[in-house]
Each structure stands twice: as C-alpha cells, then as structure tokens.
Amino acid sequence: MTAPDETLDVALRSWVDDAQAPGADFPIQNLPFGVFRHDYEERPRVGIAIGTHVLDCLAAVRAGMFDALSPPVRDALQSWSLNALMALGRDDARAVRRVASRLLRDDTDDGRSAHAMRDVLLVRMDRVGMLVPAEIGDYTDFYASVFHATNVGALFRPDQPLLPNYKYVPIGYHGRASSVVASGAPVRRPHGQRRPDPNAPPVFGPSAGLDYELEVAVWVCGESTIGETVPIARAADRMFGLSLLNDWSARDVQSWEYQPLGPFLAKNFLTTVSPWVVTIDALAPFRAPAFERPAGDPAPLPYLNDAADQAHGGFDITLEVWLSSTAMREQGMAPVRLSSGNLRTMYWTFAQMLAHHASGGCNLRPGDLLGSGTVSGPEKSSRGCLLELTTRGAEPLTLPTGETRAFLADGDEVILKGWCARDGAARIGFGDCRGIVRAAQ
Ligand code: MN
Numbered sequence: 001m002t003a004p005d006e007t008l009d010v011a012l013r014s015w016v017d018d019a020q021a022p023g024a025d026f027p028i029q030n031l032p033f034g035v036f037r038h039d040y041e042e043r044p045r046v047g048i049a050i051g052t053h054v055l056d057c058l059a060a061v062r063a064g065m066f067d068a069l070s071p072p073v074r075d076a077l078q079s080w081s082l083n084a085l086m087a088l089g090r091d092d093a094r095a096v097r098r099v100a101s102r103l104l105r106d107d108t109d110d111g112r113s114a115h116a117m118r119d120v121l122l123v124r125m126d127r128v129g130m131l132v133p134a135e136i137g138d139y140t141d142f143y144a145s146v147f148h149a150t151n152v153g154a155l156f157r158p159d160q161p162l163l164p165n166y167k168y169v170p171i172g173y174h175g176r177a178s179s180v181v182a183s184g185a186p187v188r189r190p191h192g193q194r195r196p197d198p199n200a201p202p203v204f205g206p207s208a209g210l211d212y213e214l215e216v217a218v219w220v221c222g223e224s225t226i227g228e229t230v231p232i233a234r235a236a237d238r239m240f241g242l243s244l245l246n247d248w249s250a251r252d253v254q255s256w257e258y259q260p261l262g263p264f265l266a267k268n269f270l271t272t273v274s275p276w277v278v279t280i281d282a283l284a285p286f287r288a289p290a291f292e293r294p295a296g297d298p299a300p301l302p303y304l305n306d307a308a309d310q311a312h313g314g315f316d317i318t319l320e321v322w323l324s325s326t327a328m329r330e331q332g333m334a335p336v337r338l339s340s341g342n343l344r345t346m347y348w349t350f351a352q353m354l355a356h357h358a359s360g361g362c363n364l365r366p367g368d369l370l371g372s373g374t375v376s377g378p379e380k381s382s383r384g385c386l387l388e389l390t391t392r393g394a395e396p397l398t399l400p401t402g403e404t405r406a407f408l409a410d411g412d413e414v415i416l417k418g419w420c421a422r423d424g425a426a427r428i429g430f431g432d433c434r435g436i437v438r439a440a441q
Contacts (some may be wrong), residue, residue, distance in 0.1 A: 001424055004147075006224065007031070007101040008285060011427050015106040015115040016122065019051035025419065025429025026050055028104050031097055031429075032241065032276035035081055044080040044131050048100050049276050049431070052366030053122045054099060060121055065114060066380050068099055074339075082134045082156065086240050088219040093221070094281050124241060126411035130275035132182045133243075134367035136363035139180055139271065140357060141215070141371035142172040146347040148376035151388045167297050170304070170348045170356045172373075175247075176268035180369065183277045183433045188411065189440040190269040190414055192253030206440035209251035209393070212409040214321050214384035215344055217245040218350045219277055220368035225350060230358040232306040235351035238364060241277035242315070242350075244416045245371050248272065251407065273369070274416070274433035285425035288314035288344045300422040303359055304352045311341040313349035317373050317430075318342055319418050321384065326411030327401045335415055336400055338389060341375050343418075410439045416429065 007029065013020055014028040026049040028030065036054055047054040057077040058064055068321055073092045076084035085093055103121075105111040114121055116232065145150055153161030165171070189210055195202040221240035228271040230238055247267060254266030277419050290313045299305060306313075319342065350370070355384045358364055370388075374384040383389045386407055390396055393406030408414070413436045419429035 003120070005281065007097055008425065009282070010038065010424060012101070013106050014050055014104045014199060015054055015111055016408045017103060018102075023050070023427070024051060024216045025431050027103060027424035027426045028278070029277060029427065030282050030428040031100055032278045033065045033085065033093070033133065034280065035131045035133045037131060038123065039127055039129070041413070046077050046079060046082060046085070047128075049125070051124050052123075052416065054125055054128055055104065056121055056123055057215055058353050063117060063120060065103055065110075065121070066096070066099055067097055082219070083367045086134060086219060087223060089222045090240065090280065093279060096280055097129050099277060111171065111437060118138050125336045130184070130274060131184050132180055133275055133277050134387040136177040136180055136367055136369050137147040139371070140172050140177040141175045141267070141373060142170055142347040142348065142353050142367050143195065143373040143382070144170060144348040144353060145373055145376045146371070146376040147378055148384060151376060151383065155387065155392045160373055161288055162215045167347075168301065170353045172353070172357070173262045175271065175371070177369070179268055180271045180273060183272055183431070183435070185272065186438045187223055187248055187270055187272070187435040188438050189298055190250050190253070190265070191410050191440055192250050192265050193251035193256060196252065207250035207252055208247060208407065209253070210437060211249045211386045212321065212414045213247035213249055214248055214319055214339070214341070215245040215371045215374060216319065217243050217273060217369050217420065218354070219243065220354070220370065221366050224358060224364050226363045228363065230355050230360065230364065231278070232304055232309055232351055232355040235309070235354040236280070238354055239280050239350060242283065242430070243417050244274040244319075244430050246272040246414065246435065247371060247374070248435070249385070251392070264350065272433055274437045276431045277430065278430055279343040281404055282428060283315060283420065285422065286420040288316040289314040290314050290346065290349050291347050295353060298439070300352065304353070309351045310350055314346070315343045316422070317418050317420050319416070321400070321420050322415040322417065324413045325401065325403055325409065327403060328399060331401065333400055335413070338397065339381055341370055341377040341384055343375055344427040345377040345382070346375065362426075408437050410437050412437045
C-alpha cells in the first residue's frame with residue numbers, strides 16, 4: 001500500500017465555504033475532473049469541482065497556479081477535454097490533484113494566493129454548462145451484477161435464468177459512443193421494432209417499454225496497442241475515475257431483437273453520464289473486497305484472479321434512483337426514491353472487466369468508457385431498473401400522486417445519485433445523472 005495521501009485528510013477545509021456543507025458532493029477531499037463551458041464562451045475548459053463551484057483550470061494555468069506541474073500536464077489542463085490528461089495517466093492526474101488541493105485549502109500560502117484571485121479562478125456551477133468530459137472512442141457495457149443477470153434471466157428465460165458462462169466470463173457488449181450525453185440532456189422516446197402480440201407480426205412505433213439502468217462507468221486512461229493485453233495486476237493503473245451512467249433501454253425492442261447477437265437499437269439511442277469524473281485516488285478510502293463468491297461458485301480463471309484485486313478491487317458506493325413525474329413537479333412534490341443499492345454487490349470488479357476486455361488483444365484508449373451493467377443487489381429495494389422492480393411491468397409502482405408506472409412515461413425525470421461515506425473519511429458524491437423523457441418524435 002502507498003503512504004497516506006494528504007489530499008484525503010478528513011480535517012482539510014477549503015476557502016470555498018460551501019465545500020464543507022453537510023451532504024456536499026464535492027468537498028476538498030473529492031476534487032473530480034470535468035469539462036465545462038462558460039455562458040459567454042463556446043470553448044470548453046477543464047474544471048475541478050469544489051462545493052457548488054468549478055475551479056477553471058485554464059484560468060489557473062494562465063495565472064501560474066499550476067507552475068509546479070510539468071509542461072505536458074499544464075497543456076492537458078488547457079485542453080478542451082480530459083483525453084489529454086487521461087492519455088498521461090494516473091500519476092499525472094494525481095499530481096494535479098495534489099496541487100489543486102493545496103490551492104483550494106484554507107491553511108496554505110497557495111490557498112491564500114488562490115483565494116485572493118477567486119473571481120478569476122472560480123465560477124459558479126449554475127453559471128456553466130457541463131459536457132461529456134472526454135471524447136469517447138469506444139463505449140462498452142458489462143453485465144456485472146449477478147442479481148440483475150439472474151432477475152432479468154428469470155423474466156426472459158424462466159427455465160434457465162443464469163446462463164452457464166456467467167460465473168466465468170464478464171459478459172458485455174460494445175455500445176454506441178456517439179450517443180453518450182451529459183446529465184440533463186433530453187431523452188427522446190425511441191421508435192423501434194417490437195412484437196407486443198407473440199401471435200402477430202411485429203410492429204414499428206414508439207417504445208412502450210422505456211426503462212433506465214442504474215450503472216457506474218470507469219473512464220480508461222493510458223493507451224494499449226492492438227495485440228497488447230492488460231494483466232489484471234496492472235488493470236487498476238488504467239482506471240482514471242468513475243461516473244454514474246444511465247443506460248436507457250427500450251425493453252420491448254430489446255426482447256424482440258436481442259437474440260442471437262445481444263442489444264442493438266434497444267440501447268443505442270441514448271446513454272447519460274454524470275459529467276464529473278471522481279478519480280480512483282479520491283475513492284481510495286472507499287475500496288472494498290471483491291464480491292464474495294458463494295460456496296460452489298468457480299474461482300475466477302487465473303487471468304482474472306489477483307490477490308490485491310480480490311482484497312480491495314470493489315467500491316463501497318451507495319447508488320440511488322429517484323423519479324419525478326410531470327404531475328409530481330406540477331404539485332410541488334419532491335422526487336421519490338425508487339431504489340438504493342451499492343456497487344459492492346457486483347460479481348465482477350472493474351479491474352476484471354478491464355483485463356478481460358483487453359485479454360484478446362483489443363486496444364484500450366484514453367477516454368474509453370466501460371459501464372458496469374445495471375447495479376442490482378440481493379434485496380428487492382436494490383433493483384436498479386424498472387424491468388426488475390415491476391417484474392417486466394406486471395407489478396407497477398405507485399407514485400405519491402397515485403399514478404402508476406410499469407415503465408417510464410413521457411415527462412418522467414430519472415435522477416441517479418451516488419455517494420460514499422464512512423467513519424474517518426470525508427463524504428464524497430458524484431453529482432446528479434439526470435434526464436427527462438420526451439415524447440417520441
Ligand atoms: Mn446496461
């Protein structure tokens with residue numbers, strides 16, 4: 001293990017007052033990276049979240065605040081996406097984090113200098129637009145919750161819910177990078193081919209089974225070439241940070257199209273990510289053992305089995321889904337929580353997913369995005385999509401207005417939240433990952 005990291009000290013305070021607010025997602029111990037746009041300028045800029053504000057990295061470099069960093073790192077901070085910083089890798093991102101922490105502390109000379117330049121360096125979050133933080137070359141979505149896989153399998157294949165490969169192979173599919181959007185972008189209900197009557201031909205029209213999927217995604221850093229693998233013991237070096245991800249899914253389209261090659265149009269119309277990338281360094285206090293496989297389950301094959309990964313390859317992240325309907329908002333009602341789970345319950349770790357992804361020689365590039373798959377735990381209250389919560393629509397949910405939901409209705413807003421908390425560490429959060437369903441075109 002490495003030496004204690006001073007940026008994680010629970011006693012640190014920022015001169016940005018609301019960074020210390022109870023329940024704040026972005027205290028000085030978090031410092032996630034993102035890409036934002038000022039309301040007066042087209043050019044995107046790299047930023048670091050602090051309280052309800054953004055540290056403008058371009059402005060900070062120009063002001064000499066990052067002079068302690070090497071020229072390539074300073075160049076990356078003046079870029080218009082995180083790809084350049086992701087290309088440099090974990091160590092350089094950690095160096096930025098150390099300098100930013102000192103700049104934002106209330107008890108350092110650097111902090112006092114930065115505080116004096118607050119109007120140049122900081123911008124309020126509600127005055128900027130957040131963008132997808134990296135240009136995503138490739139997006140892959142896994143299926144790492146055994147509870148989700150079992151629940152969904154039981155709905156689609158009651159005789160054989162969990163296929164025999166599940167406990168050996170981290171199952172995934174290649175998703176669509178071009179339709180990954182940042183939190184807040186509208187969610188247009190997709191059209192698709194489906195077969196509501198199994199004894200009649202399929203029809204084409206707006207999906208009647210629109211669903212969300214509660215997921216966490218890892219942003220890849222560093223570059224590997226075609227033919228090169230990533231040994232499981234090195235996989236953590238290729239993980240830059242995590243964001244929340246909503247893999248919007250049209251269940252009626254999915255159930256008709258998925259065999260034999262897996263999801264296609266049912267999932268490629270839109271995927272929403274939370275715009276702040278919480279670094280693996282910020283998550284260090286919240287590492288957890290890999291999922292404890294029940295007696296009788298096979299051990300991971302050697303290329304997916306690493307002692308350090310088994311000991312702390314998991315993440316203790318509480319994950320929640322909230323929903324508000326148009327009627328709820330009109331009546332002034334707060335969103336209602338639909339479920340609460342934890343990333344710890346995933347059968348596969350991100351390191352296993354990443355090592356597996358590269359194990360056949362597929363290159364992984366900075367800015368690639370790997371989704372975890374729907375995060376569902378063993379309890380019904382932790383099921384991470386409506387397909388599971390409503391048993392494919394057979395047991396609709398009732399909202400506080402008395403409205404019912406088998407699947408999402410037009411006007412519904414889905415909000416994913418994620419946060420980490422434990423004694424001896426500062427609570428950190430991911431910010432929202434939200435989207436409102438709009439009527440089909
Ligand atoms: Mn998914």
